[in-house]
Amino acid sequence: MWATQLSKLIVPKHYFSHFYVIGLAFALFSAIELTYLQLCHQPFLLIRVLKYDNMEGTQRLDKHACIVGLIMMTLHLTRRVYESFWIEKPSKTATMHFSHYLIGLGFYGAMVFGTWLEGLSSLGKPQVETHLFSTMVAIILFVYASIHQHNCHVILASLRKDTDSGYTIPRGDWFEWLVTPHYFADILVYLSLCILYRFQGHILICGLVWTITNLSVVASETKLWYQVHFPTEKYNLAFPNGRWNIIPGCY
Numbered sequence: 001m002w003a004t005q006l007s008k009l010i011v012p013k014h015y016f017s018h019f020y021v022i023g024l025a026f027a028l029f030s031a032i033e034l035t036y037l038q039l040c041h042q043p044f045l046l047i048r049v050l051k052y053d054n055m056e057g058t059q060r061l062d063k064h065a066c067i068v069g070l071i072m073m074t075l076h077l078t079r080r081v082y083e084s085f086w087i088e089k090p091s092k093t094a095t096m097h098f099s100h101y102l103i104g105l106g107f108y109g110a111m112v113f114g115t116w117l118e119g120l121s122s123l124g125k126p127q128v129e130t131h132l133f134s135t136m137v138a139i140i141l142f143v144y145a146s147i148h149q150h151n152c153h154v155i156l157a158s159l160r161k162d163t164d165s166g167y168t169i170p171r172g173d174w175f176e177w178l179v180t181p182h183y184f185a186d187i188l189v190y191l192s193l194c195i196l197y198r199f200q201g202h203i204l205i206c207g208l209v210w211t212i213t214n215l216s217v218v219a220s221e222t223k224l225w226y227q228v229h230f231p232t233e234k235y236n237l238a239f240p241n242g243r244w245n246i247i248p249g250c251y
Contacts, residue, residue: 009098014090023108061119069115114203138196149185183215219246
């Protein structure tokens, strides 16, 4: 009985926008925390609480990477907030389970804190070494992925004249090679952050693995949805044999 009731706990799917709003709020709060630490040389609120924890795990990341990573995450979330409210046209009938909603809120909060939490011990100290190469590679990949993800979201939004109509088959940009290129771009965004930290940030590595796993499942479901809702001939024309679901050359 209780399981049946739990299965009915659903929210509108356009609540996805809350993920980015909450994530952006955490990012701005983190920026205030770190700025206060740099200028006043003492903790503000969250960092003051963290002093009661074991600081051993806060020495993995360097100061420069933490600052750049937080800026990158803030830019990513700002763009996604903009796209969610002013570009995307979500369905009014689509829903998701409440547990999915809670996981999404927790995920973006964790990713924001993951940009600096494991380098907290280095934030109040002078920068010893700057890893310029990994930083440049990360920034270039981040910008590249962000541009293409934005393009793909614009393409998807353009297929719907209003929020009550259904999707047609998207074409253009990475849609010519992938079923869900906007998901692939999301993976690249988190990959760029892992590169920035030279794969030493455990929180962001877990975030990358989660993103790949979760979005790969959704990509498979998306392909099945296209196959069910569009004639085989039309689907094969849009998605010829050899097109990957989400990751080129892999899946």
